[in-house]
Amino acid sequence: MSQNSIIHSVIFSLKHEKGSAEEQRFLEDGKAILSSIPTVKDFRVLRQVSPKNTYDFGFSMVFVSEADYEAYNVHPLHVDFVANRWEKEVAQFLEIDYNEL
Template sequence: MSSNRLIHSVIFSLKHEKGSEEEHRFLEDGRAALSTIPTVQEFKVLKQISPKNTYDFGFSMKFASEADYEAYNVHPQHVDFVENRWEKEVEQFLEIDYSEI
């Protein structure tokens, strides 16, 4: 059985010192900006704990459809966060999009 539901996740590391106020602020500002976009469902801020990679955090969210995901991508809050925070403060990232099957 297939579904149009989409899970968008991005794992990343920040340029900020681990445990710093800047790191905490970025995560909280990301939660505030991205979780309130109307098409976003089940937004989560995650701490990566595996020693198998060099990433530190993750943002994960679900969308009811690919159209809802595309609406998120062009939403002014998302565009603003990417341009003014993400591009300046993220050191490395990996983005993965899944569809539920």
Template sequence: MSGQAIKHMVIFNLKHEVGTREAKLFLQESQAILAAIPQVQQFEVFRQVSGKNDYDFGFSMVFADSADYSAYNIHPVHVDYVKNRWEKEVTRFLEIDLQLESEL
């Protein structure tokens, strides 16, 4: 990865049923925790509406470059979040990391 911005997305399912208080709380608290990490830009939370896959939710965020993305991955708040929230409440997920294709 180069000095280009990276759009990091993850789609996922929770152990909580969609629409429950627990699911809403997970989404709200995740946004508050992850968006507060300095390298994170444009944090968004999504609800899946397509019938083309069976994931329920999505997070999207932007990093200025690969250095910021790497710093995010090892940031103590992120590491703690993954260990104490994500691994306990997410049942399955798919990560997608994209950079703008500049040679189209």
């Protein structure tokens, strides 16, 4: 990974009951939809295990450049997922973007 690469992470909790089919469907759909965007690399779905915060899950992905990250942000699949799934099903989230030093 180069210094221009961006690690985009979002940690979140869902409105769905823990362990529910709706929760699993959101995580699976998120992975299928978002990882299919061409500029997304190394997409991961993560379960948060620390007792130090109230979030339950994480999505993490890598972009090789700022341009690739911007292309992701405006990609129709991302825009649709945010509008029709994320905004309706996510209870809380924190977004973090990193560059390697």
